[in-house]
Amino acid sequence: MIKPKKNLLIVSIALFALFFVFTVLVATVDKAAGNAPGTKIGFSHLNLAFFNATHKNGEISKSWYKLTEILGYLALAEAAGFVVYGVAQLVMRKSLKKIDKDLFALAAAYVLLAIFYVAFEKIVVNYRPVLENGEIAASYPSSHTMLTITIASTGIFMLRRRMTCRPALISAETLSGTVMLVMVVGRLLSGVHYFTDIFGGVLLAAAIVTLFAAFLPENSAQNNAAGSEKSE
Numbered sequence: 504m505i506k507p508k509k510n511l512l513i514v515s516i517a518l519f520a521l522f523f524v525f526t527v528l529v530a531t532v533d534k535a536a537g538n539a540p541g542t543k544i545g546f547s548h549l550n551l552a553f554f555n556a557t558h559k560n561g562e563i564s565k566s567w568y569k570l571t572e573i574l575g576y577l578a579l580a581e582a583a584g585f586v587v588y589g590v591a592q593l594v595m596r597k598s599l600k601k602i603d604k605d606l607f608a609l610a611a612a613y614v615l616l617a618i619f620y621v622a623f624e625k626i627v628v629n630y631r632p633v634l635e636n637g638e639i640a641a642s643y644p645s646s647h648t649m650l651t652i653t654i655a656s657t658g659i660f661m662l663r664r665r666m667t668c669r670p671a672l673i674s675a676e677t678l679s680g681t682v683m684l685v686m687v688v689g690r691l692l693s694g695v696h697y698f699t700d701i702f703g704g705v706l707l708a709a710a711i712v713t714l715f716a717a718f719l720p721e722n723s724a725q726n727n728a729a730g731s732e733k734s735e
Contacts (some may be wrong), residue, residue: 504600505604511717518710525706528641529699530628542630542639550697554632563633563694571647571689574682578651581658585609604720605664609657612715616653619707620646628703631695637669645696648704655679656712660719 528545535547538561544550558564589606596602640676659679666672690696692728 505608505720507717508719511713514718515710515713518706518713521732522706523701525703526628526643526697531704537630538632539630539634539639544629544697546697546699550629550632550699551706553698554694557692558694559611564692566610567689567693568695571686571693574686575647575651575688577620577682578654578686582613582654585658585661586613605661607669608718608720609661611718612653612657615711615714616650619711629697632697635695642696643700644703644707645690645700646704648687648690648696648701649708652683652705652708655683655713656708657715660716663693697715 523525530545532545533547533549534545535551536542537544537547538551538554555561574687577649585606589602589610592602592606593599623644623646624641627641628639629642631640631642634640656679659676662672662675666675691698691701
């Protein structure tokens with residue numbers, strides 16, 4: 504059993520607590536009519552002020568929206584790549600015990616991410632500032648922000664344990680960081696979310712990634728290599 508890193512675990516718990524407190528505040532503080540007809544939103548003065556400042560005509564930015572949609576698909580493709588990698592190890596090594604231990608931590612992070620994604624589709628905290636296909640839709644936390652930051656950040660941890668070419672690793676980390684930054688800025692400027700939706704997504708992603716890091720096994724590459732040698 505993997506012993507968690509105490510400091511990271513404490514930070515993760517604190518981030519989860521902060522996220523849940525913030526969620527309660529978003530659901531209860533300064534509730535008023537939102538930009539979309541028939542909706543009410545929390546932190547209405549802050550959210551509407553930011554939305555009106557970035558969207559003078561009240562319409563979404565199609566260019567930012569399309570770009571963030573593409574980045575979201577890229578993040579999902581990265582997650583799918585790690586899933587395929589794990590399945591390939593299972594097929595070749597023919598035992599769950601011989602799969603890289605950090606892949607189990609990654610799988611747990613993905614499952615937790617999926618649970619939160621589904622939960623907040625059912626539990627509506629805030630509605631989007633614009634209608635989606637003519638209907639009001641849940642907006643908190645921003646799922647694109649949450650998914651992209653979680654997948655890209657955990658991916659950096661995984662690549663650091665496997666990539667031996669430093670220039671390639673730096674390029675991968677830079678690309679991942681850029682994708683996360685553009686996603687946050689792009690979703691803010693696209694007009695499909697309020698400010699608190701993005702902030703909530705960042706908070707939740709940070710909590711999940713920190714929890715993932717807390718349960719990462721030490722010296723994964725060396726342990727995996729040793730395990731492979733024994734199996735041979």
